[in-house]
């Protein structure tokens with residue numbers, strides 16, 4: 001059945017293509033610490049990042065519709081963590097939506113740690 005097998009080839013190529021492109025655009029993984037354990041708050045932060053933030057800020061925080069967040073400037077511009085929490089909860093300017101109805105303060109803290117400790 002030549003027809004069937006060429007269909008399979010095309011289908012396989014498409015599936016592999018999607019898998020590769022998803023892998024490339026996925027947010028960076030949380031790496032284990034010196035003792036080999038993975039910080040669950042950072043893992044939670046990564047999940048929130050993927051659902052709520054990466055579409056605008058880029059999967060690695062490289063920027064896009066939203067501001068670049070992986071260049072080390074965030075902790076310099078906002079030395080106090082509470083300022084970043086408030087900014088994310090309340091939104092900023094024209095483009096940064098308020099997240100107070102979408103994610104809790106705990107989740108906001110987790111996503112900030114992911115940005116500062118994994119993306120930067």
Ligand code: HEC
Nearest residue numbers: 052053056065066067077088092093094095096097099111
């Ligand atoms: C709809 C697009 C969009 C989404 C979704 C979004 N942002 Fe933003 N974000 C922006 C834009 C645009 C700015 C710049 C706002 C300005 O400075 O006026 C911004 C700014 C920021 C800033 C301030 C950067 C600075 O240096 O002032 C932080 C921090 C931030 N976003 C974090 C997040 C986090 C965390 C999430 C997910 C919970 C998120 N953003 C989701 C568009 C977005």
